[in-house]
Structure formats: structure tokens, C-alpha cells
Amino acid sequence: MDIHEIHPVKFGGSPTDPANKILLPRTTHSPYTTWWGRVQNKLESGANP
Secondary structure, X not given: OEEEEXXXXXXXXXXXXXXXXXXXXXXXXXXXXXXXXXXXXHHHHOOOO
């Protein structure tokens, strides 16, 4: 299991609020992490997420 931040810290989420965290199986967590990474890349490049 991995701890997933529902609202990532990079996007203003709390790193300490337990309500911002859920446990996800690694197979589920990985796609979410990939998706957020793509959102970040698009924002940094000026594209619409």
C-alpha cells in the first residue's frame, strides 16, 4: 500500500492533514501519480491540463 495525497502538496494540498491522505494499492497509486505528473508538465509548459 502507498499513501496518496488527494490534493498534492505541489498544488496546494496539505502535507500534514490526515484528511488529505488515503491508502492505495501500488497498482492504483501509480496511475494517479502519472496523471498528476502530466498535469504538472502541461501547466509548466503553458498548455491546458
